[in-house]
Amino acid sequence: MPLSGLTAVVTGSTRGIGRELALQFARAGCRVVVHGKDAARAAEVRAACGDAALLFLGDIARQQVAVDLMAFAVEQTGRLDILVSNAGVVKMEPFLEFRRETWQELLDVHLSGAFYCGQAAARQMVRQGGGRIIHISTIAAGFGQFGFAAYAPVKAGVEALTRVMAVELAAHGISVNCIAPGPVWNDMMEHLYGPERLAERQRTIPMGRMALASEVAAAALYLCSPEAGYMTGQVLHLDGGASAAGPFTMEVFKRSTAG
Numbered sequence: 001m002p003l004s005g006l007t008a009v010v011t012g013s014t015r016g017i018g019r020e021l022a023l024q025f026a027r028a029g030c031r032v033v034v035h036g037k038d039a040a041r042a043a044e045v046r047a048a049c050g051d052a053a054l055l056f057l058g059d060i061a062r063q064q065v066a067v068d069l070m071a072f073a074v075e076q077t078g079r080l081d082i083l084v085s086n087a088g089v090v091k092m093e094p095f096l097e098f099r100r101e102t103w104q105e106l107l108d109v110h111l112s113g114a115f116y117c118g119q120a121a122a123r124q125m126v127r128q129g130g131g132r133i134i135h136i137s138t139i140a141a142g143f144g145q146f147g148f149a150a151y152a153p154v155k156a157g158v159e160a161l162t163r164v165m166a167v168e169l170a171a172h173g174i175s176v177n178c179i180a181p182g183p184v185w186n187d188m189m190e191h192l193y194g195p196e197r198l199a200e201r202q203r204t205i206p207m208g209r210m211a212l213a214s215e216v217a218a219a220a221l222y223l224c225s226p227e228a229g230y231m232t233g234q235v236l237h238l239d240g241g242a243s244a245a246g247p248f249t250m251e252v253f254k255r256s257t258a259g
Helices: 016-027 039-049 063-077 100-128 151-172 189-193 195-203 213-223 247-257
Strands: 007-010 031-036 054-057 082-085 131-136 174-181 235-238
Touching: 007 016, 007 063, 016 031, 016 039, 016 082, 016 213, 031 039, 031 063, 039 054, 054 063, 063 100, 082 100, 100 131, 100 151, 100 174, 131 151, 131 213, 151 174, 174 213, 189 195, 213 235
Parallel strands: 007 031, 007 082, 031 054, 082 131, 131 174, 174 235
Antiparallel strands: none
């Protein structure tokens, strides 16, 4: 298999998209470093990934933790080939009531975490002569959406960071791309939206459903494959046509989330 024997670090891999990313990379033959802050969930994912998987706990919003995570991967496996920067948190608050601490948390985890991990990983990849870095964003980065006064701007920052990294690292054989999904089904959706708004949200997607985490993971595997070797600096939208529908889609969603 093309990815067999490679080392892949997946941040925030204890649930949802991150968990599926870790499992799919393990199935593709990678030695996966599972990362998270919840020890029990992280241990479960590591076990599901198989005996070759490794486990690292810590908050990658702190630069030293991000550096230590990449160093751990290299110390344990001798190399670092793939970084999927997925760790994140979603918190929705109206703009006029948005709290400074919520803003700072999302900025630290999403944008600073991606920067710290990406820089530490890229330094190792430069020494190796190449690698693949993938950031996980969201189509919300490109729309004005109720409640996302921090989430959308920090994810837009992640996409800008992707382009800068791609330009600066291309000469070192490192590709940097971004996957921007629409809503992805997980166990937090009903908590975020409620059943009625969740159904309304799905009606705004031309394909009529949310993405599956396995579909996001499949896109990540493609970006790490030899066939994607010439692809860098790109934001891949995986949204069932939602971003193509554009203003109509968001007008419907605005009505469903107002009030």
